[in-house]
Amino acid sequence: MxxxxxxxxxxxxxxxxxxxxxxxxxxxxxxxxxxxxxxxxxxxxxxxxxxxxxxxxxxxxxxxxxxxxRADDLLGALSFVLDLHSGEDSVQEVLEVRRILEPAAAAMAAQRIDDQEVIALRELCDAAAAAESVEELVEHDLEFHRRVVQASGNAYLAQLLDTLAGPTVRVRIWRGITQASAVDRTVAEHRAIVDALAARQPDLARSWSTVHVAGVEQWLKDLA
Missing domain, CATH: 1.10.10.10 (Winged helix-like DNA-binding domain superfamily/Winged helix DNA-binding domain)
Incomplete structure (x- = not known):
């Protein structure tokens, strides 16, 4: 050492x-x-x-x-580190981390989310379905993930995943442009996650969240 x-x-x-x-x-x-x-x-x-x-x-x-x-103090520097490593390989690694952490956050959210937040998430799904551009869809996608993680009640996890979201924005936009089923699939998987949260089923929320993030990860691997 x-x-x-x-x-x-x-x-x-x-x-x-x-x-x-x-x-x-x-x-x-x-x-x-x-x-x-x-x-x-x-x-x-x-x-x-x-x-x-x-x-x-x-x-x-x-x-x-x-x-x-505090979470924002300790994790605030992370975005700077990620910006220095913004190549395709590092985005793949960010997606791998998201696939590990976001399902855990969704499972926690299923135990803590309130009815008003469920309603807000359903409204985001509707807005995403009506989006008139890929950029607008991605904005709704980012907000959806942010609110699910916030519903976990863990500030450190929310801050970390919010920071990790930034490097994947371009990947999400490019997928929306090039993959014909991306919009419908994104909205459908978001609705499935919300249904699991509303039913207070942590394992189901974890599973759908894993499927959702893994889909983007696999798409990027297939491009390689």
Whole structure:
């Protein structure tokens, strides 16, 4: 393990263990380096790396603090990372992650969603069916997925999946243009997901969500 990676791991362990809590100020660099058995340079690099992903907050002239560790703080930098890796292979990997996480979110939503949100999702399905352009359909598609995940009640999961949605927008639009059945299939699968949510059936919601995301993933693989 590289020295800097080891330093990052040691600082992270202090946070995970609760030794350092959100809002806590880190000990002086020299003291912390000695305590962890690290060089000051490797500790400095670790602090820099952890500040880039918003785990630590470096305040000039004041010190270094553990961030609030809120979902939007920790995941906000992820969109920047994804933008640096926007090729076809990385989009495929994003879709793989969505296929793992979105069905879990849908299953959670089936246990927590309220009747008003079900109504709102049905209205989005109707709007998607009446969309006059692929771009409009994709807008409704993005909003549908966002609201299903929000209904899971897990802010970290919602923030993460919202960030992952961005790199797949162009893929969704291109599929809508080139695949004749894409619009009808998208709307039909959305309605099936809503029916499962309305029936409060987590396993069925998970299954339909898996089918839905996997369809886009398979279409992209077939293009390769």
């Amino acid at each position: 590289a020295v800097t990676d080891d330093a990052i791991l040691r600082v992270k362990e202090m946070i995970v263990s609760g030794e350092l809590k959100p809002g806590d100020r880190l000990p002086r660099e020299a003291d912390l380096a000695e305590r962890l058995g690290l060089s000051r340079n490797s500790l400095r690099e670790a602090v820099k790396a952890l500040s880039l992903v918003r785990v630590l907050d470096v305040r000039q002239g004041d010190g270094t603090y553990v961030s609030s560790l």
